[in-house]
Amino acid sequence: MPPLGDLERAIMDALWAAPEPMTAREVQDALAERELATTTVLTVLGRLERKGLLARAKDGRAHRYRPKASREEHIAELMRDVLDAAPDRSAALASFLGSVPPDDRSTLRDLLG
Structure with a gap:
């Protein structure tokens, strides 16, 4: 899974923090300090949906x-992706644990015991 850009991460953070699914307008309002255009929010939401990170329902x-997944599940998947890319998984784990x-x-x- 490719890492998220700054705006993608901000939108995901807003969605993870929300108690229920949000419209593009609600996401825009949650990120008001960024002064984003609605079209920008919709573009990023579409990109996140195509990446498989969001589900969309008509309202x-x-x-x-x-x-589609909690923040913790997303982070765990990123960690697995990084480990899968390591030529020496044991060395990567040892370095991380250190x-x-x-x-x-x-x-x-x-957790292991």
Whole structure:
């Protein structure tokens, strides 16, 4: 899965934070500080949908968008993609674990054990 651009990430963050699916206008309002045109929001929503990250449902004249996976599931998939690209998976994991703070190492031990 390709990494998200800055605007794609901001839109996904808004959708992940929302309690229910959002229209393009609601996404635009959530990102008001960016002063985005509705067409820009619609273009990025379409791109995210084509990437398989969003589901779209008709709601009157508009569409509502929702993430297909949680933020945590998305991050886990990115981590798997990076590991799959490593020529030496063991070395990549060892390097990663060497950089993990002690609290996270403890959490990993708990999850594995």
